[in-house]
Amino acid sequence: xxxxxxxxxxxxxxxxHLGLVQGSSVRAKHVxxxxxxxxxxxFGGELKGYTELLQESRQEAVDRMQEQARAVGANAVLNIxxxxxxxxxxxxxxxxxxxxxxxxx
Amino acid sequence: MxxxxxxxxxxxxxxxxxxxxxSRHYRSIxxxxxxLARIPxxxxxIPSPDLKPQQTVLVTGSVVISVDYFKRFLxxxxxxxxxxxxxxxxLVDRARREAVLRMKDQARVKGASxxxxxxxxxxxxxxxxxxxxxxxxxxxxYGTAFIN
Numbered sequence: 354x355x356x357x358x359x360x361x362x363x364x365x366x367x368x369x370h371l372g373l374v375q376g377s378s379v380r381a382k383h384v385x386x387x388x389x390x391x392x393x394x395x396f397g398g399e400l401k402g403y404t405e406l407l408q409e410s411r412q413e414a415v416d417r418m419q420e421q422a423r424a425v426g427a428n429a430v431l432n433i434x435x436x437x438x439x440x441x442x443x444x445x446x447x448x449x450x451x452x453x454x455x456x457x458x
Numbered sequence: 459m460x461x462x463x464x465x466x467x468x469x470x471x472x473x474x475x476x477x478x479x480x481s482r483h484y485r486s487i488x489x490x491x492x493x494l495a496r497i498p499x500x501x502x503x504i505p506s507p508d509l510k511p512q513q514t515v516l517v518t519g520s521v522v523i524s525v526d527y528f529k530r531f532l533x534x535x536x537x538x539x540x541x542x543x544x545x546x547x548x549l550v551d552r553a554r555r556e557a558v559l560r561m562k563d564q565a566r567v568k569g570a571s572x573x574x575x576x577x578x579x580x581x582x583x584x585x586x587x588x589x590x591x592x593x594x595x596x597x598x599x600y601g602t603a604f605i606n
Contacts, residue, residue, distance in 0.1 A: 355514065356515075356516040357514050357515075357516055357602045358516060358575050358577065358600060358601060358602050359503070359504075359505065359514070359574060359575050359602050360503065360504070361504070361505075362514060363505055363507070363509055363510055363511060363514075364510050364511070390524070390594070393524045393594075394524050394525075394526075394527065394530075394594070395468055395471055395472055395475075395526065395527045396471065396472065396475040396476060396479065396526055396527075397472065397475065397476035397479050397480065397523075397524055397525055397526030397527075397529065398475075398476075398479040398483075398523065398524060398526075399483075399521060399522065399523050399524075399556075400522040400523070400524055400594055403522040403583065403594070403596070404520060404521055404522045404596075407520060407522065407596060407598075408518075408520055411518070411520070411598070433516060433600075434577070435518075435577075435579060435598055435600060436579070437579065437581040437596065437598070438581070439581070439583065445581075445583070
């Protein structure tokens with residue numbers, strides 16, 4: 354499965370459009386990470402726990418999108434976009450979407 | 459009185475450790491930017507037709523950075539008089555450059571020569587205690603790496 358945020362892939366031709374596919378994941382952080390983040394709020398610096406957490410959940414969103422694309426019979430997802438929104442104070446939603454297509458060549 | 463002592467201690471801790479962390483981070487950013495300068499990150503959407511990569515991969519880089527206590531206090535004061543909030547400017551600058559560097563690093567590991575259609579996304583992570591406390595921000599950089 355080819356994933357890209359370009360609209361066209363050089364050297365390939367789009368033979369079929371299969372529409373929008375999407376994947377999302379909502380994650381909450383656990384108390385230990387929150388505590389460390391509280392300390393970091395005093396000293397400043399990177400919150401490694403959060404970076405990892407968001408990376409994991411973004412990967413999950415991409416995986417779900419890929420699964421959906423596979424289900425409709427695509428071999429590539431083009432024009433992928435990411436978006437983040439905080440649902441409540443403790444949780445964030447990571448969202449990935451793109452266009453499922455069949456590529457040739 | 460005890461409250462005042464705690465407040466001043468936090469302020470001092472934030473000032474010293476925050477400055478240390480920031481200057482160390484900037485040094486590392488500048489060093490890595492030089493090392494990764496050979497992989498350009500391009501923001502344009504449509505690749506030139508003479509580029510014929512064998513493979514394209516989606517690369518991402520993200521970082522969550524928090525501002526220190528002292529700078530948050532300064533920004534609070536700034537809110538009263540208005541004007542440039544320099545303490546937050548350096549925070550978002552560091553976060554963006556770090557995210558782009560991480561994305562480029564992923565591209566380097568995959569053997570790419572350039573990254574196309576780079577997009578940056580910034581979101582603030584709320585701590586939930588107060589409505590307007592911009593404790594920390596997340597920056598995500600993503601693009602398509604061309605592998606020759």
